[in-house]
Amino acid sequence: MPRKPNNSRQTRALLAAFLEQSATWRHGYDLSKETGLRSGTLYPLLMRLSEQGLLESRWQEPERPGLPPRHVYRLTAPGLTLAREQELAAMPAERAGALA
Amino acid sequence: MTAAPSRWRRLAVQLVQHAASALPGARAPWADAMRRELDYIGDDPAALQWALGCVVASYRARLSQWFSLRPTWRQVATSGALMVLIGLALQENAGGQTQPPWPACDEPGASRISSTPETGSSPRPAARSDGLKHDPTACEAISATDRTQEQEPRSR
Numbered sequence: 001m002p003r004k005p006n007n008s009r010q011t012r013a014l015l016a017a018f019l020e021q022s023a024t025w026r027h028g029y030d031l032s033k034e035t036g037l038r039s040g041t042l043y044p045l046l047m048r049l050s051e052q053g054l055l056e057s058r059w060q061e062p063e064r065p066g067l068p069p070r071h072v073y074r075l076t077a078p079g080l081t082l083a084r085e086q087e088l089a090a091m092p093a094e095r096a097g098a099l100a
Numbered sequence: 101m102t103a104a105p106s107r108w109r110r111l112a113v114q115l116v117q118h119a120a121s122a123l124p125g126a127r128a129p130w131a132d133a134m135r136r137e138l139d140y141i142g143d144d145p146a147a148l149q150w151a152l153g154c155v156v157a158s159y160r161a162r163l164s165q166w167f168s169l170r171p172t173w174r175q176v177a178t179s180g181a182l183m184v185l186i187g188l189a190l191q192e193n194a195g196g197q198t199q200p201p202w203p204a205c206d207e208p209g210a211s212r213i214s215s216t217p218e219t220g221s222s223p224r225p226a227a228r229s230d231g232l233k234h235d236p237t238a239c240e241a242i243s244a245t246d247r248t249q250e251q252e253p254r255s256r
Contacts, residue, residue, distance in 0.1 A: 028137045039134065039153030044160045047130055071133030
């Protein structure tokens with residue numbers, strides 16, 4: 001049976017973190033602290049989601065002078081849909097039915 | 101005036117630079133992203149941990165790029181590697197066995213090794229290339245001892 005894509009525990013944790021603040025651009029280190037994922041796991045996930053069109057990224061100018069621009073990330077519309085689907089799938093059945 | 105970076109910080113910077121160089125060229129923005137994020141991590145041990153993770157991430161990206169190559173090339177590379185391994189294994193097993201071994205003394209015909217009546221010539225080369233020499237008298241002596249032991253019970 002083929003494995004369902006983007007359904008690993010780490011991917012679900014990352015998508016849930018993005019969904020919590022869906023309109024906010026997030027930094028890599030910030031996401032790492034929130035999800036508990038190390039950079040060695042986080043960046044391959046970010047790259048993969050970005051290549052699948054589920055994540056958008058841009059460079060953000062630093063708030064303080066002397067620091068370099070920072071790469072920031074946000075879910076795209078398909079990414080948000082996937083994150084919501086996964087959140088619903090993770091909920092107990094009765095709660096999911098009430099929300100749907 | 102800014103303080104000089106600690107040894108751990110310098111190591112972290114070097115690791116992140118290595119990670120950036122190991123990432124495939126198409127992912128250069130990601131290499132920059134990982135490298136610049138390091139400047140926002142104030143804690144040196146955390147920065148080092150981050151840098152190590154970046155090295156892992158870059159190696160994983162490189163491996164995933166290798167496995168996503170066109171199947172034809174992957175198959176060719178795998179077959180080539182397999183053939184080399186088989187060749188090496190065969191060479192290893194065949195090493196040193198250049199001539200068949202001498203027959204043991206209890207094998208039929210072992211005592212007749214020096215000459216054959218049919219041809220009148222030696223069935224084997226006089227000297228082996230590995231320097232070992234066959235001593236036909238040794239086999240004959242063993243056969244004589246065996247015959248003596250067989251005859252002794254009859255004489256009693």
